[in-house]
Amino acid sequence: MKALNYLKIIALLLPGFGLILFFLGMILYVAIFQSFGLFNLSGEDNFTLQYWEKLFNRKVFYRSVNYSLYVGVISSIISVALAYPIALWLRKPFYGSIIINSILKAPLLVHGLVAAFLFVNLVAYHGIINQIFIFIGLWDEPIRMQNDKNAIGVLILQVWKNLPFALLILLGSIQSIGDDVIDAARDLGANSFARLKKIIAPLTISSMQAALIIIFIGALADFSFQSIAGPTNKYSLSQLMLYYKNNGRWHEAAGVGVTIMIISFLGAIFISYLTKFIFFGRKINEFK
Amino acid sequence: MYRKILAVFSLLSVMLYSGFTFGGSHNWDEVLAEAKKEGKVNWFQWYLVDALAEFIKPFEEEYGIDVVITQGKHTVNIDKAVAEMGRSKGDIDVLSLGFDKIPDLNMPGMFIKLSDELPKDSRTTNLAGVDAKDYAYAWWGNQSGFAYDPEKVDESKLPQTPEEIAQFWEANPGKFGFNYENGGSGPSFFQNILRVMGSADFTSGESSPEKISKLKPGIDYFNKYADKYIITAGNADSIQRISDKEIWMAPAWEDHLAGLQKRGEVRKEIKMYIPSMGMNGGGNGVAIPKNAPNPHAALVFANWLLSAETQTGFNRDFGAAPLHPEADDSSALISNSQRAYRQNWASNPFSKDLTDHFIEEVMMNR
Structure with a gap:
């Protein structure tokens, strides 16, 4: 009878979870084996480490890893950090809060490519920002801001795009915290920062982790913002993967793809533990 | 008896061959007639799609063949052609591809030899140091x-x-x-x-x-x-x-x-x-996959793309360098x-x- 119940559960899960597992598994399987010389599209399959060796011997690979990590980490932290005060502000409904909430979520509806092109129009040599600053006399001549070396443009776009997403995840969680809890903390002498650090953040840690991880993975694998508004002396990992793929170097492209997956996986685990450590410290086991 | 069996076997071989592979028809009038029956050609082209859709209208009117231009990217189109190699009938009739991509492809395995099928004319199959060996001709310089x-x-x-x-x-x-x-x-x-x-x-x-x-x-x-x-x-x-x-x-x-x-x-x-x-x-070539769904229409269209008149038009309307010796290149920059x-x-x-x-x-x- 017990076995029958298990079978029932498996049968019920299969259409959804099974499909996800199958397709995800297939992609992982093909990418990993292709990075080792198998699934060769233009010749014989041959198991080899040479493609990984080539990647590890190139500066462009390490620079891409560093750069993608930089964009992923900074974007996720800033997005979530900005989303918290807004979510706290919108915790209690007030006149106009629904409209504000809707406006803040508008970037979710705009495709990244469109946003990147609009942004480039703003910061171009003769773009709107340069024209305004020259007009008001702040600058004598246009400043070159497009495709800046420090990827400030990409970070602005990432935060613009991901902040509403973080807000969406955090708002529900923050709204579910009862007034009693907040009031009790206040009665015990907790100031605003202490309430955020010791009450609100620990109680919303699951949502915070979800937002951080999802934004980190998305920004790490960014292609559209980087290819239009990103620095021209760096490749994001997705860009590097496409560079190899467009040159018919599928095995190296697969190696970069596997790298993205590994970093995403390790990054998710790291974010999960780090946030728990920050907010629970040594009490991490109690949290479990 | 032996000769009869050999004759029947030979006939069957020819029938089988013509049934499984495209080509063999060197009579251009027959190709034209078949092309009109097919009435459609799928051109996988990756740039200037809207402008080219206008440019090819005279071809559509003259031959009564509709040209459907896809919006795919260059490498994606080539990847599709590679992926479709094993299919008896693919989706691509005419494929545009950069000459620089040709050395990476199995041209004899994927494409028909155009010199066997198109009427004799001045064609460019060796461009920018790449020899396409008549499996592709340059149409855009x-x-x-x-x-x-x-x-x-x-x-x-x-x-x-x-x-x-x-x-x-x-x-x-x-x-x-x-x-x-x-x-x-x-x-x-x-x-x-x-x-x-x-x-x-x-x-x-x-x-x-x-x-x-x-x-x-x-x-x-x-x-x-x-x-x-x-x-x-x-x-x-x-x-x-x-x-x-x-x-x-x-x-x-x-x-x-x-x-x-x-x-x-x-x-x-x-x-x-x-x-x-x-x-x-450099330049871009045109090739016809062996499994093209409308192979005759594809040949007629490729022939039109490569003609001196069309090449003059490309120079006039797009500034492309003509690849036909009789084409006029006076509009070049x-x-x-x-x-x-x-x-x-x-x-x-x-x-x-x-x-x-x-x-x-x-x-x-x-």
């Missing part, structure tokens, strides 16, 4: 050079050599840009600088660490003047920045600039030249005298190793 703003640049002193280009950079820092991805105009530039300044043999595709090390003078040149030029995001970005007066000079493709000017997307004053040190020429400076792309694997080396030693140092 392009030439890279330097686009410049005549308002800012002294036309009597256009830089011709690496030394003169360096002088231009010194005199006008930040006013010269080139790309190393999203298009081949920048790669044409750095490849020619590396060729002229170094001692590597660019006529051979052979690659080795020793050969790559011979590129050092050119690599040092780019690193020495790194803060004097800018890197753009692609072919289009380079031209756009000249039009926007941000920069004054950049490598560009002749047909690309002409097309943007004709559509009013960039300033018409921008001019172009080929420096005497040389810039690469670049004078005929400068065409002598045309260079071929370095062949693979050397070309790929060179690009990797450039990115590694120049771009990664910025």
Whole structure:
């Protein structure tokens, strides 16, 4: 009878979870084996480490890893950090809060490519920002801001795009915290920062982790913002993967793809533990 | 009895052959009749799709064949053709592909030999150092050079050599840009600088660490003047920045600039030249997969694309360099005298190793 119940559960899960597992598994399987010389599209399959060796011997690979990590980490932290005060502000409904909430979520509806092109129009040599600053006399001549070396443009776009997403995840969680809890903390002498650090953040840690991880993975694998508004002396990992793929170097492209997956996986685990450590410290086991 | 069996076997073989493979019909009138019956051709083309849809209307009216142009990317179209190789009938009738992609493809396995099927005419199957061996013919010629703003640049002193280009950079820092991805105009530039300044043999595709090390003078040149030029995001970005007066000079493709000017997307004053040190020429070919769903219509369309009249039209409407000797090239942006400076792309694997080396030693140092 017990076995029958298990079978029932498996049968019920299969259409959804099974499909996800199958397709995800297939992609992982093909990418990993292709990075080792198998699934060769233009010749014989041959198991080899040479493609990984080539990647590890190139500066462009390490620079891409560093750069993608930089964009992923900074974007996720800033997005979530900005989303918290807004979510706290919108915790209690007030006149106009629904409209504000809707406006803040508008970037979710705009495709990244469109946003990147609009942004480039703003910061171009003769773009709107340069024209305004020259007009008001702040600058004598246009400043070159497009495709800046420090990827400030990409970070602005990432935060613009991901902040509403973080807000969406955090708002529900923050709204579910009862007034009693907040009031009790206040009665015990907790100031605003202490309430955020010791009450609100620990109680919303699951949502915070979800937002951080999802934004980190998305920004790490960014292609559209980087290819239009990103620095021209760096490749994001997705860009590097496409560079190899467009040159018919599928095995190296697969190696970069596997790298993205590994970093995403390790990054998710790291974010999960780090946030728990920050907010629970040594009490991490109690949290479990 | 033996002869009868042999005759029947031979007949069956011919029937089977004609049933499983396309071709064998050299009678162009029959091809035309079959093409009209098919009535449709799927052209997998990746650029100027809307403008070309207008351009091909006379063909559709003349032959009664609808041309469906897809919106796919270049590499995606090629990947699709590769993926469909095993299918008895694919989706692609006519495939446009850059000549630089041809060495990476199994041309005899994927495409029909056009010389066996098309009427005799002047065709270009050897372009920019790549021999397509009649499995593809060039239908679109392009030439890279330097686009410049005549308002800012002294036309009597256009830089011709690496030394003169360096002088231009010194005199006008930040006013010269080139790309190393999203298009081949920048790669044409750095490849020619590396060729002229170094001692590597660019006529051979052979690659080795020793050969790559011979590129050092050119690599040092780019690193020495790194803060004097800018890197753009692609072919289009380079031209756009000249039009926007941000920069004054950049490598560009002749047909690309002409097309943007004709559509009013960039300033018409921008001019172009080929420096005497040389810039690469290239082109795109047309090929018909063996499993084309409308093979006769595909042949008729390919034949039309390659004709002198159509090639004249490409030059007139798009600024493309004609690839038929009887075509008129009077609408070109670049004078005929400068065409002598045309260079071929370095062949693979050397070309790929060179690009990797450039990115590694120049771009990664910025």
